[in-house]
Amino acid sequence: MSAQDGYDIGGDFLRSIARRDDLCEEISDLVKQLNRGxxxxxxxxxxxxxxxxxxxxxxxxxxxxxxxxxxxQLKEFEQNGDNGPRDGAERSAPNKPGSRPPGNMRGFHLLDEISVEVIRFTEDCYLNLSGPAENALCSVDELLDQLQRMAFNYADTQPEMVEEIRVRLRKWVRTCRLALSHDLRETMLADTVCGECGGALAVGKGEVTDVRCIGTPEAPSCGLRYKREDWLALLEAQNESVG
Known part of the structure; x- marks a missing residue:
């Protein structure tokens, strides 16, 4: 069939290349969120x-x-998430609670669950390619990089496998972001600042979300996160001081 009959071979080829590039770019971004930030x-x-x-x-x-x-971030929460203030800080005045990483009890188990899934899925991908697995003694971060390379190398010849790589990466990123409260829309707290550095505070729209310091235009965030019970105490203390 000729181009005059309505079939544009060149156009279809360019569109397929564009879809491939978009797919690889998304996979690269998802891997970066998981292991490099x-x-x-x-x-x-x-x-x-x-x-x-x-x-x-x-x-x-x-x-x-x-x-x-x-x-x-999940590893930090798993190690320090319920051990009280970080860096030995005293939890004294209610308007200056200690710093804790984000998340909830789900974070204690999520890192292990995702690590096991990444290992098993990478093995399945190598089996699908009928090649030897390269994941012996590899970290999870390295396995994620291997999945990215597979996607780039086999986007044309193994489209179903590459699409499954994207689906899995999307799932892991989404699960992490929800557990760490990154995907909740945030609202600035009016007239209330970080008790550690004086930076602005933002809270996700939810009943059990943490408040996090986002710093100031002149200085970056100190990384402080207030658990829900802490920032409610902070607000109450400031309201009492105003009253």
């Missing part, structure tokens, strides 16, 4: 005191925040 722009508002003490207004700001890999 990513950067995101956070929008927030701060209070600005007008000149001559004529009042206070708000101003919208934005800053870029660097996040470690999701698996590294």
């Amino acid at each position: 990513w950067r995101e722009k956070v929008h927030y508002r701060i209070n600005i005191t007008l000149k001559n003490e004529m009042g206070v207004t708000t101003e919208e700001r934005a800053k870029t925040v660097a996040h470690p890999g999701l698996l590294a």
Whole structure:
């Protein structure tokens, strides 16, 4: 069939290349979120005191925040998530709670579950390719890089396997982001700042989410996270001081 009959061979080829490139780019981004980290722009508002003490207004700001890999965040929570304040900080005044990593009890088990899934799935992919597994003594981060290379090398010849790689990576990223409260929409807390560094605070829209410090336009976040019971105590203490 000729191009005049409505079949554009060149156009179909270019579209298939574009789909392949989009697929590989998405897989690369998903792997990066899991094992190397990513950067995101956070929008927030701060209070600005007008000149001559004529009042206070708000101003919208934005800053870029660097996040470690999701698996590294889960590991931190697994190690320190319920051991009290980090770095030996005292939990004294309610307006300055100790720092804890994000998440909930789900985070204690999620890292192990995902690690086992990555190992088994990588083995299945090598079996599908009828080749020897290269995952002996490899870390989970290295296995994720191997899955990415498989996707790049076999996107044309093993499209079903590569699509399954994307599906699995999407699942792992989504599960991690939900457990770590990254995917909840956040709202700035008005008139309340981080008790550690004075940075702005943001909270996800949910009943049991943590409040996290996102820093200031001049300084990055100190990494502090307030558990729900802590930031409620913080708000109550500030309301009492105002009253």
